[in-house]
Amino acid sequence: MVESEVAVPEQANKLLLECPVLVLNRLWQPIHTCSVKRAIRLVCLGHAQIVQTDGDAQYQTHDLISWAKHSSGHLSGELIRTVRHAFRAPRIIVLALYDRIPRKEVKFTRQNVFLRDDLVCQYCGRNFTESDLNLDHVVPRDKGGKTTWDNIVTSCIRCNTRKANKLAYEAGMSLLRKPKAPRWRPIYGKRPELSEDESWAQFLQPDRERVRVSG
Structure with missing residues (x-):
């Protein structure tokens, strides 16, 4: 056929x-x-x-x-x-034959940051829906912080407001894990409603990265 x-x-x-x-x-x-x-x-x-x-x-x-x-x-x-x-x-x-993993760079987008962080606020550790989340600059822009993978984290509105334009320690807060560019997975770049097939979980979850902040 x-x-x-x-x-x-x-x-x-x-x-x-x-x-x-x-x-x-x-x-x-x-x-x-x-x-x-x-x-x-x-x-x-x-x-x-x-x-x-x-x-x-x-x-x-x-x-x-x-x-x-x-x-x-x-x-x-x-x-x-x-x-x-x-x-x-x-x-x-x-x-049947292809055995490689393509090298792809994950595009920096709001949705992909949320995917990297599993919709978890990186300050309080609670899970939220996308509508209740913001992006936060770890190092605020007025202190020289850039909008890059290693300086942007998912933050709930409450934590984002509390931190304001301070460094985390200045606001009495700490990060759950150090942000970095994620390794590419097929789920990146997909609309949320197209990325939630439960049958995919067995193959996608092992790739989720958990880089904890030390010290």
């Missing part, structure tokens, strides 16, 4: 084809994300297999035919239909 065989007359199925899929290299390391449509094409070409993320055979891999069999019994609205098959949208694929 080739990509052109995928027929998606329903709007819901068209949306399914644009959902993100986590891409693992052949060593099962996360390296990228792609659309469901792209993932299906890679599987059709034999460049990848679909990773099962539910049931007793979790993490078993499938080609498109065995994946279609595994998908039987699911609601039709959850299925992508082709000329020959109907199957669930994959969540994870593993590449």
Whole structure:
């Protein structure tokens, strides 16, 4: 089967084809994300297999035919239909040959700082929603601080107000961990609603960095 065989007359199925899929290299390391449509094409070409993320055979891999069999019994609205098959949208694929990890620099953005810090205020240690968080300059700008990975942390509004334009120790506060540029992960750069697939957690969480401030 080739990509052109995928027929998606329903709007819901068209949306399914644009959902993100986590891409693992052949060593099962996360390296990228792609659309469901792209993932299906890679599987059709034999460049990848679909990773099962539910049931007793979790993490078993499938080609498109065995994946279609595994998908039987699911609601039709959850299925992508082709000329020959109907199957669930994959969540994870593993590449057959590629075994490297691409070197990518994480773009400095507000959202990526929040992702690096897991939505945790780096002063009080509490978890918040994005709407209740700000970015704080560890060394204030009026003291020469720059807007860089190693000088910006996630801060709740209360802690941000308390610290104001002081150094942390001047405000009687301390950092949970020393900020630095994060190692790239597929989740960086994705909109939050596209980055919360629970089936990805097993592969993404081990990469989370915890660099504690010493002394």
